[in-house]
Amino acid sequence: xxxxxxxxxxxxxxxxxxxxxxxxxxxxxxxxxxxxxxxxxxxxxxxxxxxxxxxxxxxxxxxxxxxxxxxxxxxxxxxxxxxxxxxxxxxxxxxxxxxxxxxxxxxxxxxxxxxxxxxxxxxxxxxxxxxxxxxxxxxxxxxxxxxxxxxxxxxxxxxxxxxxxxxxxxxxxxxxxxxxxxxxxxxxxxxxxxxxxxxxxxxxxxxxxxxxxxxxxxxxxxxxxxxxxxxxxxxxxxxxxxxxxxxxxxxxxxxxxxxxxxxxxxxxxxxxxxxxxxxxxxxxxxxxxxxxxxxxxxxxxxxxxxxxxxxxxxxxxxxxxxxxxxxxxxxxxxxxxxxxxxxxxxxxxxxxxxxxxxxxxxxxxxxxxxxxxxxxxxxxxxxxxxxxxxxxxxxxxxxxxxxxxxxxxxxxxxxxxxxxxxxxxxxxxxxxxxxxxxxxxxxxxxxxxxxxxxxxxxxxxxxxxxxxxxxxxxxxxxxxxxxxxxxxxxxxxxxxxxxxxxxxxxxxxxxxxxxxxxxxxxxxxxxxxxxxxxxxxxxxxxxxxxxxxxxxxxxxxxxxxxxxxxxxxxxxxxxxxxxxxxxxxxxxxxxxxxxxxxxxxxxxxxxxxxxxxxxxxxxxxxxxxxxxxxxxxxxxxxxxxxxxxxxxxxxxxxxxxxxxxxxxxxxxxxxxxx
DNA sequence: TTGCCTCGAGATCA
DNA sequence: CTCGAGGCAA
Numbered sequence: 047x048x049x050x051x052x053x054x055x056x057x058x059x060x061x062x063x064x065x066x067x068x069x070x071x072x073x074x075x076x077x078x079x080x081x082x083x084x085x086x087x088x089x090x091x092x093x094x095x096x097x098x099x100x101x102x103x104x105x106x107x108x109x110x111x112x113x114x115x116x117x118x119x120x121x122x123x124x125x126x127x128x129x130x131x132x133x134x135x136x137x138x139x140x141x142x143x144x145x146x147x148x149x150x151x152x153x154x155x156x157x158x159x160x161x162x163x164x165x166x167x168x169x170x171x172x173x174x175x176x177x178x179x180x181x182x183x184x185x186x187x188x189x190x191x192x193x194x195x196x197x198x199x200x201x202x203x204x205x206x207x208x209x210x211x212x213x214x215x216x217x218x219x220x221x222x223x224x225x226x227x228x229x230x231x232x233x234x235x236x237x238x239x240x241x242x243x244x245x246x247x248x249x250x251x252x253x254x255x256x257x258x259x260x261x262x263x264x265x266x267x268x269x270x271x272x273x274x275x276x277x278x279x280x281x282x283x284x285x286x287x288x289x290x291x292x293x294x295x296x297x298x299x300x301x302x303x304x305x306x307x308x309x310x311x312x313x314x315x316x317x318x319x320x321x322x323x324x325x326x327x328x329x330x331x332x333x334x335x336x337x338x339x340x341x342x343x344x345x346x347x348x349x350x351x352x353x354x355x356x357x358x359x360x361x362x363x364x365x366x367x368x369x370x371x372x373x374x375x376x377x378x379x380x381x382x383x384x385x386x387x388x389x390x391x392x393x394x395x396x397x398x399x400x401x402x403x404x405x406x407x408x409x410x411x412x413x414x415x416x417x418x419x420x421x422x423x424x425x426x427x428x429x430x431x432x433x434x435x436x437x438x439x440x441x442x443x444x445x446x447x448x449x450x451x452x453x454x455x456x457x458x459x460x461x462x463x464x465x466x467x468x469x470x471x472x473x474x475x476x477x478x479x480x481x482x483x484x485x486x487x488x489x490x491x492x493x494x495x496x497x498x499x500x501x502x503x504x505x506x507x508x509x510x511x512x513x514x515x516x517x518x519x520x521x522x523x524x525x526x527x528x529x530x531x532x533x534x535x536x537x538x539x540x541x542x543x544x545x546x547x548x549x550x551x552x553x554x555x556x557x558x559x560x561x562x563x564x565x566x567x568x569x570x571x572x573x574x575x576x577x578x579x580x581x582x583x584x585x586x587x588x589x590x591x592x593x594x595x596x597x598x599x600x601x602x603x604x605x606x607x608x609x610x611x612x613x614x615x616x617x618x619x620x621x622x623x624x625x626x627x628x629x630x631x632x633x634x635x636x637x638x639x640x641x642x643x644x645x646x647x648x649x650x651x652x653x654x655x656x657x658x659x660x661x662x663x664x665x666x667x668x669x670x671x672x673x674x675x676x677x678x679x680x681x682x683x684x685x686x687x688x689x690x691x692x693x694x695x696x697x698x699x700x701x702x703x704x705x706x707x708x709x710x711x712x713x714x715x716x717x718x719x720x
Numbered sequence: 721t722t723g724c725c726t727c728g729a730g731a732t733c734a
Numbered sequence: 735c736t737c738g739a740g741g742c743a744a
Contacts, residue, residue: 117726167743183742191742245723252743253724333744399722431721431744494740501728503739535737537730 052093056100059090063106064206071201072300104177104198104205111199111261118191118258123170125276127184127219128353130336130360136315139337142359143311146339149348149356157340159287160317161273161305163360165331166223166251169197170276176212176297178205183255187353196255197222199264202271208298213279218299220272224251225329228267246398247331272299273336286340307340318361325363331398334362365426367436368396372421375406375450377457381486382566383474385453385463387412389423389435397427404433408470409452416440418447458482478518478616485511487564491519495570496562497551501544509533519562520620522548523627552628556583559631563621566607575599576608581633583621587612596647596672598663642717643671646682649697652690662710669717677702685710 050058066083070076076083087106094101102108133139143155150156170190172180181197182190197203200222224232229247236243244250254266275290284290291301304321308314318335325332339345339357348356374390387406394401404425406412415438417423422442423435452472455463461476474480488507492499499522510516515529525548530541554562560583561573568576579597580586586608594605611617648666650673662685663673677684677696684697684704697704705713 165744185742248744249723256725256742258726401721403721405721427721433721501739505738535730539729543728 052097052100056090056093056097059086059093060102060105062086063090064204067106067109067201068204068208068298072204072298106205108205109199109201109264111259111264112195114259114261115195116258118193118256120185120189121180121182121192122189123182123185123187123276125217126187127168127170127190127276128187128350128355130358131351131354132334133359133361134364139314139318139359139361140311142337143314146348146357150344155310156344157286157288158308158314158337159291159305159340160308160314160335160337161302162321162328162332163334163336163362164221164223164271164302165248165333166221167248167255169193169220169222169255169270171197171203171218171220171272172215172277173207173212173218174215176207178203179215193255195260196257196263197270199260200268200270202269202300204298209296211282212297213282216278217276218272218294219274219276220270220299222251222255222268222270223247223330224254224267225269226331227329228269232267245400248398269330270300272301274338285342287338287342287345288340308337314361322363332363334360336360366397367424367426368394368401369422369439370394370401370425372417372419372423372435374419375412375417377453379456379458379474379480379482379486381483381490381564383456383476383480383483385456385472385474387450389417391423391425394425396425396433399427401425401427401433404435406435409472410470412450417450418443419450420444420447456480456482481511484517488516488519488522490564491562492522492551493562496558497554498558499544499551500547501540502547505535506533506544518620518623520623520627523552523624523629552630554629555631556581559583559624559629560586563611563617565611567604568608572599572604583625587618587621596674598673601675643669646671648673649675649677649681649684649693650686651684651693652687665714669714 063083063086066076066078066086070083090105091107094105094107131142133142147153147155168184170180170182170184171178172182178194178198180192181194181203182192184190198205224247226247229244229250232250233243244253250266251268254263254268257263272294273291274287275294278290284293288305288307291305295301306317308317314337321332321335337359339348345355345357350356371392372389373392376388376390378386378388380386387409389404389406391402391404406415406417415423415435417435417438422439424437424439426434426436453463455461456474456476459474459476459480459482461474461480463472464475465472474483476483478484485507488502488511489504491497492502492507502522507516510525510533513533515525516522525545527538527541527545530536530544531538536544555577557570557574557577560568560576561570575597576586580589589608591602591605591609594600594608595602600608643666648663648671650662650666666673666685671682674681677693677700679700681697681700681702684693684702685707686694686697686704687707694704
């Protein structure tokens with residue numbers, strides 16, 4: 047070996063280490079003793095240490111981690127990482143398959159690929175010229191974080207693909223997880239060292255990936271398993287999902303050992319039952335089975351809904367349940383005054399976490415459960431996360447158990463409670479008199495998506511309101527450093543930072559401001575639409591309900607909430623003082639002002655192929671027209687796709703021009719060209 | 721809703 | 735050393 051020149055020797059060592067690593071981690075069948083691997087590994091380290099020019103990012107030596115990062119960088123997913131629709135029982139599974147058949151316009155079920163759904167963290171790996179180029183978290187689906195350095199340390203992730211003829215660039219998606227054994231062993235070691243332990247393998251995996259120091263990640267027993275392609279080449283690529291998995295496998299990318307092709311509902315159910323049976327004996331946690339339509343052409347014709355493909359579904363295992371005791375009920379008052387009963391529970395470990403609270407939503411739910419104080423209850427972690435009280439175990443009820451009383455007045459400010467007809471929720475009528483509502487309003491106002499006031503967290507708000515320093519969001523703008531200093535955990539530095547953050551929030555956007563006001567039913571999207579449509583707060587605050595309804599996604603209910611908000615004296619005063627405090631925003635060009643379609647009102651209905659209805663409306667509004675959801679005699683034109691129903695009929699009755707998608711595109715490009 | 725990581729800064733102790 | 739805030743993931 048030593049008769050080789052260093053470059054050749056390094057190359058040679060890398061090839062061998064890569065092969066041995068693959069045998070060890072992926073195939074689980076080492077062909078050489080650990081000692082031989084270690085020897086070669088150290089030799090390579092030595093070579094790289096003495097010959098800087100021989101260092102490589104994807105050398106096996108990089109598996110031990112490198113220099114810590116200052117922060118994670120945000121990266122874009124060219125192909126969005128969507129989530130999957132869930133099926134919680136056999137009926138929903140059957141309904142999914144029926145939808146697939148209907149949409150494909152065929153009688154028989156297309157071939158499906160099934161595999162267990164690993165309970166870990168989803169990741170995207172980009173391979174460029176056969177080498178790992180980038181690894182990223184899922185994030186919000188369109189942007190995630192670059193965790194390449196951490197992922198490089200995971201033995202089962204190939205740094206270089208095996209074989210030849212890999213595409214120039216492609217993306218592998220999969221799950222990074224910790225095996226049950228790895229998790230137990232790690233915790234055992236941590237306990238011995240007196241360090242803190244993880245509560246479940248999933249959190250252990252997620253936590254390990256979030257380390258800025260990849261050396262720490264390297265010491266964690268993480269495993270990778272891939273389940274699909276993301277960005278994929280257009281030529282020289284298989285036609286089916288299954289073949290892609292086999293191709294991945296041939297390149298050394300680990301795939302599920304349990305993947306199978308299935309052809310019927312019965313086969314899917316049988317597969318599900320079989321894996322469910324196996325679940326406890328598997329070396330890793332799973333939370334269901336994923337079924338995907340195998341053929342890419344079929345996938346393509348099925349397409350997507352909102353944030354999930356129509357060609358795949360996750361059939362979840364029944365949520366884990368546990369029995370515990372209700373120790374009390376707390377009535378929480380939210381920022382709109384809504385009073386929510388929350389069950390306080392004796393802590394129980396269920397589905398990997400300790401649950402001690404569960405929302406009961408409203409008094410109807412309490413009645414439905416027939417819940418009484420101190421009852422024994424069944425708790426479930428529903429869907430993914432939110433704990434639910436499923437039922438009461440009546441046999442264990444104490445004879446004298448007290449009924450749950452709805453509060454007659456607000457538990458915080460003692461204002462009267464109202465329950466409007468048709469609504470299940472109780473509401474405190476205190477408004478700004480109620481400290482709980484003020485705290486909620488401030489928290490919302492300061493939140494990231496609203497005015498984004500840094501450093502104004504829960505505890506500080508609590509103190510500000512309790513001390514009487516803040517009675518409404520407007521009071522934030524007259525706070526001084528001196529007023530803040532007496533608060534807990536508030537030194538000169540923090541106080542200065544907070545005042546500066548509040549000051550900075552004066553410069554904002556109309557949409558953020560509107561959203562921050564916390565008007566009922568006005569979320570980010572609606573606030574954005576309103577800002578675009580009206581451009582300034584005065585016109586908006588004086589707009590009639592009818593005028594408001596003309597805005598996309600504002601219906602009669604939202605319009606009424608808006609009207610009610612802006613006609614209330616307190617709110618007018620609030621807006622005035624906020625503006626007086628110097629809150630301002632750059633003028634918004636409001637789109638309805640001009641454009642070739644000015645004065646027209648369009649309605650979009652039916653299914654469109656090349657774009658969503660919302661996108662079509664967006665495009666229409668950009669040309670100056672308004673869009674509405676229902677047809678009236680004021681409607682100028684209706685864009686109708688296949689499946690249009692009553693709206694199309696009404697348009698025909700009223701003799702309103704109807705165009706189809708093709709005409710629409712022609713028309714739009716002409717007008718946009720002007 | 722819970723659990724995890726990271727950062728800045730206040731609190732505490734030597 | 736500990737706490738609070740903030741961000742992220744399921």
